[in-house]
Amino acid sequence: MAYSELIKNFQRIRNYMREFYVYGLKSREEYRLKSARSYDNERRRIESWIGSYMSFRQDASGKTVFLSVDSRHIPHNPLHRAFKAKSFTDKDITLHFYIMDLLDGGGVLSTREIAGGIHDRYLSRFSGAFFPDESTVRKKLREYEALGLLRSEKRGREVFYQRTDNPAFRLDAWADALAFFSEENPLGVVGSFLIDKLGSPSDAFRFKHHYILHALDSDILCDLLLAIDGQRAVELAVKSLRSGRDYRRTVCPLKIYISTQSGRQYLLGYHYSSRHMVFFRLDAIQKVTAGNVEKHYSKYLEYQEKFDRHLWGVSTGPDYNLDHIEMTVHFGPEEEFILRRLQREKRHGDVERLDAETCRFSADVYDAAEMLPWLRTFMGRIVSLRCTSQAVEDLFREDLARMEALYGGGGDAVQ
Amino acid sequence: MLFSEIYGSYFQTVAEVLAEACDGTLTERRMTELVREKAFAESALTIPSALKSEAWPLLDGEYRSVLRHKPTMPLTTLQRRWLKALLSDPRIALFAPDAAGLEDVDPLYAQDSFVFFDRYADGDPYEDPVYIQCFQTALKAIRENRKLRVRFHGRTGGRHSIVCIPCRLEYSSKDDKFRLLTAGTGRFGTVNMARLRSCELLEPFDPKSAAPPQGHSEELVLLLHDERNGLERVLLHFSHFEKETVKLDDGLYRIRLRYDKDDETELLIRVLSFGPVLEVKAPAAFIHLIRSRIQKQSRYLREDAT
Numbered sequence: 001m002a003y004s005e006l007i008k009n010f011q012r013i014r015n016y017m018r019e020f021y022v023y024g025l026k027s028r029e030e031y032r033l034k035s036a037r038s039y040d041n042e043r044r045r046i047e048s049w050i051g052s053y054m055s056f057r058q059d060a061s062g063k064t065v066f067l068s069v070d071s072r073h074i075p076h077n078p079l080h081r082a083f084k085a086k087s088f089t090d091k092d093i094t095l096h097f098y099i100m101d102l103l104d105g106g107g108v109l110s111t112r113e114i115a116g117g118i119h120d121r122y123l124s125r126f127s128g129a130f131f132p133d134e135s136t137v138r139k140k141l142r143e144y145e146a147l148g149l150l151r152s153e154k155r156g157r158e159v160f161y162q163r164t165d166n167p168a169f170r171l172d173a174w175a176d177a178l179a180f181f182s183e184e185n186p187l188g189v190v191g192s193f194l195i196d197k198l199g200s201p202s203d204a205f206r207f208k209h210h211y212i213l214h215a216l217d218s219d220i221l222c223d224l225l226l227a228i229d230g231q232r233a234v235e236l237a238v239k240s241l242r243s244g245r246d247y248r249r250t251v252c253p254l255k256i257y258i259s260t261q262s263g264r265q266y267l268l269g270y271h272y273s274s275r276h277m278v279f280f281r282l283d284a285i286q287k288v289t290a291g292n293v294e295k296h297y298s299k300y301l302e303y304q305e306k307f308d309r310h311l312w313g314v315s316t317g318p319d320y321n322l323d324h325i326e327m328t329v330h331f332g333p334e335e336e337f338i339l340r341r342l343q344r345e346k347r348h349g350d351v352e353r354l355d356a357e358t359c360r361f362s363a364d365v366y367d368a369a370e371m372l373p374w375l376r377t378f379m380g381r382i383v384s385l386r387c388t389s390q391a392v393e394d395l396f397r398e399d400l401a402r403m404e405a406l407y408g409g410g411g412d413a414v415q
Numbered sequence: 416m417l418f419s420e421i422y423g424s425y426f427q428t429v430a431e432v433l434a435e436a437c438d439g440t441l442t443e444r445r446m447t448e449l450v451r452e453k454a455f456a457e458s459a460l461t462i463p464s465a466l467k468s469e470a471w472p473l474l475d476g477e478y479r480s481v482l483r484h485k486p487t488m489p490l491t492t493l494q495r496r497w498l499k500a501l502l503s504d505p506r507i508a509l510f511a512p513d514a515a516g517l518e519d520v521d522p523l524y525a526q527d528s529f530v531f532f533d534r535y536a537d538g539d540p541y542e543d544p545v546y547i548q549c550f551q552t553a554l555k556a557i558r559e560n561r562k563l564r565v566r567f568h569g570r571t572g573g574r575h576s577i578v579c580i581p582c583r584l585e586y587s588s589k590d591d592k593f594r595l596l597t598a599g600t601g602r603f604g605t606v607n608m609a610r611l612r613s614c615e616l617l618e619p620f621d622p623k624s625a626a627p628p629q630g631h632s633e634e635l636v637l638l639l640h641d642e643r644n645g646l647e648r649v650l651l652h653f654s655h656f657e658k659e660t661v662k663l664d665d666g667l668y669r670i671r672l673r674y675d676k677d678d679e680t681e682l683l684i685r686v687l688s689f690g691p692v693l694e695v696k697a698p699a700a701f702i703h704l705i706r707s708r709i710q711k712q713s714r715y716l717r718e719d720a721t
Binding site: 006021024057070087092096097122147167169189196202203208226228241261262264311314330402403 | 423425481489513529534583590594651655657691
């Protein structure tokens with residue numbers, strides 16, 4: 001099949017874009033996901049969509065392509081463009097403009113009248129053009145009704161269609177909100193579609209700590225949000241990010257957990273078989289299939305509320321038991337900001353002031369090991385660390401010893 | 416269905432081409448210009464030829480549209496439901512968009528469908544009328560290229576009043592805060608919106624003469640020892656920076672990333688959070704800061720052990 005910059009299926013390009021953006025390590029020869037030709041095509045497509053953000057490096061292992069962008073300096077997520085590259089047929093695009101035009105101005109027409117209008121008004125002017133039959137037109141009208149572009153009404157044996165324009169709605173009044181939420185909302189790609197309809201989009205915003213990669217999972221997120229809204233069980237097709245193993249899980253989807261400090265997104269669902277709350281990374285989910293309405297949805301939501309009270313991040317630990325942890329922190333006379341840091345970053349647990357320059361943070365969480373990265377951000381101030389999981393205390397000390405070794409122990413020389 | 420051609424660049428670009436054709440102003444050259452401007456880099460090879468060859472029979476031989484109207488399209492259900500869901504976001508108060516036309520629409524999701532589990536708890540006060548007024552005034556100033564007088568309390572509590580050229584509003588999801596980025600105000604280049612007490616629109620300025628503030632960019636060089644899934648964790652965590660990663664050996668990578676010198680302390684603790692997985696190789700001043708914290712921490716733990 002001839003190369004096209006448009007794509008039918010999003011999954012393969014999703015993998016390549018993640019590789020180029022997050023890692024940017026592999027040369028052409030190292031891509032074993034597909035053939036070299038497939039790699040060439042995907043790289044060429046991505047270059048066509050967002051070439052100005054791509055970089056290249058040539059070394060002994062070959063040419064390496066990577067996506068590098070400081071997301072603080074750009075108004076729009078370039079990865080959204082991948083969602084604007086869906087392939088279509090000549091018939092699709094032609095019928096789209098004909099149908100929208102025929103029904104423009106509030107007209108109400110039957111399937112037969114639309115099919116006739118397409119022939120008489122437009123196609124009769126072209127000698128070699130295709131002539132869609134009524135069933136092709138009917139299929140397209142139903143598709144557009146499902147998308148919400150048209151509404152239908154049955155009169156006798158005929159179905160009549162009308163556009164769904166609402167003159168009361170003014171998209172231009174949303175320009176600034178769209179500029180903000182198209183980047184900040186987890187499903188911001190929808191805002192990006194809307195911005196494309198604006199004559200003069202807003203350029204008022206920039207975003208710090210802005211993780212743009214999640215946009216590639218928008219399709220999965222959208223399906224999950226629809227299932228959550230409909231309180232429906234879902235079957236997930238998952239590909240393990242570490243082992244590459246494919247598996248399926250049937251869960252009751254409850255919440256989307258999002259890390260603002262890594263951009264990772266997770267589904268929290270009740271897994272029927274294991275009878276446990278389970279997290280799934282959205283970038284590992286390949287497909288979501290909605291199932292039946294869950295009659296006990298509110299009961300599972302109550303489980304989630306209780307469960308959340310002792311979650312630090314998204315780990316439940318090996319056995320769903322709680323670890324108790326206490327960290328005593330020292331701060332100087334001019335360092336009250338440390339107290340404020342603890343208060344705003346602690347998520348759960350308590351902060352207790354012990355004296356003018358010392359305070360203690362304590363919490364009960366499912367997996368205290370998950371807290372280690374945060375605890376290390378107080379390095380240089382931790383007077384003592386106690387945890388019911390001895391492994392957590394040990395790891396903190398071992399890591400500190402290794403860091404001392406890395407940076408030259410007690411010496412002052414810079415390597 | 417989110418991945419659909421009706422949201423695609425091709426449909427959007429062809430609509431713009433047809434709109435110009437309806438005006439009678441379309442030429443072959445203009446069509447190519449529009450495609451280059453609106454679509455993808457290689458679209459100029461496909462869209463004009465499909466229109467000219469009548470594979471997409473939408474233009475006649477004189478570059479006139481066969482349609483009766485300029486192309487338009489209603490919002491899809493997905494778009495309407497997404498907009499309706501935004502109305503429940505507390506930050507929508509800052510924009511106060513006209514919600515007319517969305518009355519009978521079901522929101523796509525409830526606001527509490529999302530849990531931002533590591534977002535800081537001291538976010539901006541989006542319901543405070545003074546905050547909303549300052550935000551909207553600043554936004555208007557940016558939109559209309561007008562100077563601003565802002566009055567605010569500094570970090571130490573001191574009161575300030577400055578005239579500034581507003582460039583952008585910068586938002587951090589982690590901090591849940593907006594900052595006003597300004598030009599020509601010396602040390603007050605960035606002001607937290609939550610600190611503003613008042614905001615007053617002043618005279619227009621020439622946007623060409625007001626360059627947005629450029630941070631003092633530095634390069635951080637890190638060695639990554641890939642253990643405990645460190646490669647993925649580190650690269651995702653720092654993915655919002657401009658960076659380059661090179662594999663040096665099995666399980667050993669070098670990362671170069673550019674950062675704003677003003678954010679050095681924040682970056683320092685982010686590097687520390689990865690423990691021995693990350694090793695700073697440059698700049699020297701950054702290594703000194705890391706070493707100092709490690710040495711202090713070691714002393715505390717030795718004291719604790721005795």
